[in-house]
Amino acid sequence: xxxxxxxxxxxxxxxxxxxxxxxxxxxxxxxxxxxxxxxxxxxxxxxxxxxxxxxxxxxxxxxxxxxxxxxxxxxxxxxxxxxxxxxxxxxxxxxxxxxxxxxxxxxxxxxxxxxxxxxxxxxxxx
Amino acid sequence: xxxxxxxxxxxxxxxxxxxxxxxxxxxxxxxxxxxxxxxxxxxxxxxxxxxxxxxxxxxxxxxxxxxxxxxxxxxxxxxxxxxxxxxxxxxxxxxxxxxxxxxxxxxxxxxxxxxxxxxxxxxxxxxxxxxxxxxxxxxxxxxxxxxxxxxxxxxxxxxxxxxxxxxxxxxxxxxxxxxxxxxxxxxxxxxxxxxxxxxxxxxxxxxxxxxxxxxxxxxxxxxxxxxxxxxxxxxxxxxxxxxxxxxxxxxxxxxxxxxxxxxxxxxxxxxxxxxxxxxxxxxxxxxxxxxxxxxxxxxxxxxxxxxxxxxxxxxxxxxxxxxxxxxxxxxxxxxxxxxxxxxxxxxxxxxxxxxxxxxxxxxxxxxxxxxx
Numbered sequence: 001x002x003x004x005x006x007x008x009x010x011x012x013x014x015x016x017x018x019x020x021x022x023x024x025x026x027x028x029x030x031x032x033x034x035x036x037x038x039x040x041x042x043x044x045x046x047x048x049x050x051x052x053x054x055x056x057x058x059x060x061x062x063x064x065x066x067x068x069x070x071x072x073x074x075x076x077x078x079x080x081x082x083x084x085x086x087x088x089x090x091x092x093x094x095x096x097x098x099x100x101x102x103x104x105x106x107x108x109x110x111x112x113x114x115x116x117x118x119x120x121x122x123x124x125x126x
Numbered sequence: 127x128x129x130x131x132x133x134x135x136x137x138x139x140x141x142x143x144x145x146x147x148x149x150x151x152x153x154x155x156x157x158x159x160x161x162x163x164x165x166x167x168x169x170x171x172x173x174x175x176x177x178x179x180x181x182x183x184x185x186x187x188x189x190x191x192x193x194x195x196x197x198x199x200x201x202x203x204x205x206x207x208x209x210x211x212x213x214x215x216x217x218x219x220x221x222x223x224x225x226x227x228x229x230x231x232x233x234x235x236x237x238x239x240x241x242x243x244x245x246x247x248x249x250x251x252x253x254x255x256x257x258x259x260x261x262x263x264x265x266x267x268x269x270x271x272x273x274x275x276x277x278x279x280x281x282x283x284x285x286x287x288x289x290x291x292x293x294x295x296x297x298x299x300x301x302x303x304x305x306x307x308x309x310x311x312x313x314x315x316x317x318x319x320x321x322x323x324x325x326x327x328x329x330x331x332x333x334x335x336x337x338x339x340x341x342x343x344x345x346x347x348x349x350x351x352x353x354x355x356x357x358x359x360x361x362x363x364x365x366x367x368x369x370x371x372x373x374x375x376x377x378x379x380x381x382x383x384x385x386x387x388x389x390x391x392x393x394x395x396x397x398x399x400x401x402x403x404x405x406x407x408x409x410x411x412x413x414x415x416x417x418x419x420x421x422x423x424x425x426x427x428x429x430x431x432x433x434x435x436x437x438x439x440x441x442x443x444x445x446x447x448x449x450x451x452x453x454x455x456x457x458x459x460x461x462x463x464x465x466x467x468x469x470x471x472x473x474x475x476x477x478x479x480x481x482x483x484x485x486x487x488x489x490x491x492x493x494x495x496x497x498x
């Protein structure tokens with residue numbers, strides 16, 4: 001059986017590692033991107049190959065250059081068909097109310113996770 | 127003494143003198159003009175104290191020199207009475223009573239004059255409504271400035287609190303995340319990896335704390351020592367300091383400070399501004415061409431303006447114009463980029479009352495403009 005695909009977009013390598021280590025236990029196919037731009041490029045490239053597309057994207061809000069919000073805006077523009085298939089979970093180190101409220105305005109965002117990322121929280125999503 | 131006693135004893139008696147109508151030769155017109163005018167003055171002199179009294183009652187709480195006001199009331203009343211007496215003398219020549227009224231009027235007049243002289247300096251010092259208005263306006267302006275300053279400080283503090291929260295939470299939460307992983311892991315190799323990452327995250331946390339401390343240090347300095355600085359001399363010494371870095375990149379630093387050679391500024395800050403601009407330009411230079419960094423200074427609207435232009439990678443202003451000066455915000459895939467320099471530079475410039483802005487085009491270069 002093919003593994004479920006998960007994309008992690010976070011510039012912090014340690015956060016990527018923590019998330020990957022947790023997800024690996026659940027037999028998932030994990031890809032990490034440290035910049036939003038490369039993640040978008042990947043999604044764009046694979047937009048016709050539905051099997052290669054991830055089921056879940058863990059997206060950090062605070063990214064260098066293009067941030068999580070910019071990513072979301074461009075991702076929606078990309079292809080609505082893809083957007084419908086993918087569940088995005090925002091990850092942030094701050095539990096800012098404004099960020100949480102902003103997250104609610106995006107229908108593709110299915111959740112908002114505040115770091116530290118621990119297994120119990122991640123498992124609930126899977 | 128006998129005369130005085132007799133005076134008061136016969137104060138209202140008029141038998142010693144003829145009524146004024148019969149003293150000398152008065153025409154009807156002359157006599158009535160005299161009587162009528164005296165009565166008119168008496169009435170007016172009685173009306174004025176009524177008005178003053180009404181004014182005093184209405185402004186009882188805040189009127190200055192109340193005693194002088196009362197003396198004025200008495201003085202005008204006494205003056206009025208002398209005119210009434212003068213009119214009565216035409217029919218009833220009570221000259222003793224008239225003399226007594228004149229004496230009392232004289233007494234009250236002099237007491238009033240002395241009281242008035244006493245309060246005069248203070249009265250002169252009283253501000254007119256226009257002056258008061260000007261003072262209020264000036265104070266309001268001062269207050270507004272102060273409150274603006276305070277709200278700016280507040281925004282700065284709020285921003286700093288946000289920055290601190292975000293930048294400290296990130297490495298700290300990674301430490302917590304790693305501990306969770308470590309506790310659940312039995313594989314020794316994995317455990318060793320987590321410990322190694324734990325160490326990295328701790329170092330990152332320490333670095334962040336140091337960066338934040340730098341900012342606190344800048345904001346804490348209120349009276350930074352200013353000195354007359356020569357742009358060229360300061361830049362040359364900074365260029366000298368990082369000459370190896372410039373040579374490694376085959377970079378070229380040029381300048382034109384002819385329009386504004388000197389500035390009254392903090393030496394440490396100007397050093398830091400030049401150093402940050404230079405290292406930034408070198409770090410984000412284009413791989414297609416050697417970096418050329420050009421500094422210019424001019425005077426605009428009475429303020430010194432420094433620009434630093436480079437031919438580097440540039441920044442996409444449409445996307446990132448509002449994020450350039452944020453802490454830990456980097457725009458390029460450069461492993462050395464920590465996003466601290468420009469944030470520090472901005473804090474220093476703003477702390478000295480200046481501003482910094484940037485113009486940039488991707489693959490053409492960036493231009494930083496500092497208004498001192």
